[in-house]
Amino acid sequence: MEQKTKINAEGGKQDLVITREFDLPLELLFKAYIIPEIVEQWMSTKVLKLENKKHGSWEFETADAKGNVVFKANGVIHEFVPNKKIIRTFEMENTPFPVQLEFLEFEKISEHTSKLNMHIVYRSGGHRDQMLALPFAQGINMAHNRLQDLVSKLNNR
Amino acid sequence: MNLRRDVFQAIADPTRRAILLLVASQSMTAGAIASNFDTARPTVSKHLQILAECELLQQNQNGREIYYHINAKNMKEVADFIEPFRKIWDDRFNKLESVMKDYQSKK
Numbered sequence: 733m734e735q736k737t738k739i740n741a742e743g744g745k746q747d748l749v750i751t752r753e754f755d756l757p758l759e760l761l762f763k764a765y766i767i768p769e770i771v772e773q774w775m776s777t778k779v780l781k782l783e784n785k786k787h788g789s790w791e792f793e794t795a796d797a798k799g800n801v802v803f804k805a806n807g808v809i810h811e812f813v814p815n816k817k818i819i820r821t822f823e824m825e826n827t828p829f830p831v832q833l834e835f836l837e838f839e840k841i842s843e844h845t846s847k848l849n850m851h852i853v854y855r856s857g858g859h860r861d862q863m864l865a866l867p868f869a870q871g872i873n874m875a876h877n878r879l880q881d882l883v884s885k886l887n888n889r
Numbered sequence: 890m891n892l893r894r895d896v897f898q899a900i901a902d903p904t905r906r907a908i909l910l911l912v913a914s915q916s917m918t919a920g921a922i923a924s925n926f927d928t929a930r931p932t933v934s935k936h937l938q939i940l941a942e943c944e945l946l947q948q949n950q951n952g953r954e955i956y957y958h959i960n961a962k963n964m965k966e967v968a969d970f971i972e973p974f975r976k977i978w979d980d981r982f983n984k985l986e987s988v989m990k991d992y993q994s995k996k
Contacts, residue, residue: 736982739975755990763989861959862913866913867974
């Protein structure tokens with residue numbers, strides 16, 4: 733099956749492009765980015781602020797089950813054209829990662845389908861690779877922990 | 890070429906995986922990496938050497954210090970290095986799609 737979400741990250745570059753086709757009309761796809769309650773649902777985060785306008789800003793915060801804030805991010809909205817594009821910055825708070833620039837372009841394919849093109853520019857090629865490496869590194873760590881859990885369960889039998 | 894087999898051996902070790910995880914977020918000196926482990930400094934150096942030898946880590950001289958950082962190109966050869974990143978976005982967008990379908994049907 734063809735993958736719905738594609739990542740294009742060329743070697744030695746400091747940017748990447750994420751593309752995705754949605755089984756949704758363009759207007760509905762765009763709404764998913766501007767209604768705070770909806771953003772909260774699919775991003776699994778709390779939306780503290782989301783000003784959908786040129787020179788507006790946004791702020792997200794995610795807490796764990798105990799209420800401890802585990803993730804905080806913010807940025808400014810540089811350009812906002814309904815059903816067409818959002819240009820914004822994205823910065824994770826309390827991490828060594830520098831701010832990144834995001835160009836989101838929304839496109840109609842048919843009455844019922846649409847496409848999102850997300851171009852992310854990082855401070856350097858190294859920073860891009862680190863962002864790409866993060867889920868990979870967490871993944872191998874998690875796989876290892878699962879393996880350890882499994883082994884200890886087997887040992888306890 | 891045995892690089893592939895060596896790479897898998899390199900990441901089979903939990904300390905070496907922990908090192909990769911550490912330097913994934915920022916480049917660090919051997920000393921800074923070692924300070925995160927209870928293991929003796931020469932042991933950590935040995936791990937760094939193995940990771941550098943199979944080119945999972947890159948070394949950069951900065952003045953008197955050597956900084957270690959992840960070599961994305963080779964990590965890509967290990968497994969599909971970008972796949973976990975893609976999966977996060979794919980899951981997120983799948984959720985967006987189902988949330989909006991619900992939203993649409995409620996109207």
